[in-house]
Amino acid sequence: MEIDVLKLKKMLDNNEVILLDVREPYEVEICNVNGSLFIPMNEIPQKIERLDKEKSYAVMCHSGVRSLHVASYLNSQGYSALNVTGGIEMWAIDVDKDMNRY
DSSP: OEEOHHHHHHHHHTTOOEEEEOSOHHHHHHOOOTTOEEOOGGGHHHHGGGSOTTSEEEEEOSSSHHHHHHHHHHHHTTOEEEEETTHHHHHHHHTOTTSOOO
16 A cells, blocks of 8 residues: 555654655665654565564655565565655655755
8 A cells, every 4th residue: 555745744743654764874864754763675574573563654765666665565474564655755845845855
């Protein structure tokens, strides 16, 4: 399942999801959403135990491709995960217009 950044903003404001950012550390240094949980995509299998099956996650990357793969993987492992379409790029365009972009 997928959500757009405006729906994500509402869900974050209501504490309905945890934002899981799966970008690389150098990307996170450029820009990030405060309060995000950062686990690079390639580290998800080794660090999956950090996640709680009782919680819902919104998975974000730069444009939505890596996060789609991670969300699918998490859902297949019994987690509740949504892919954020457009990723942090759309967040910078639609939600936080002052955010650095790359």
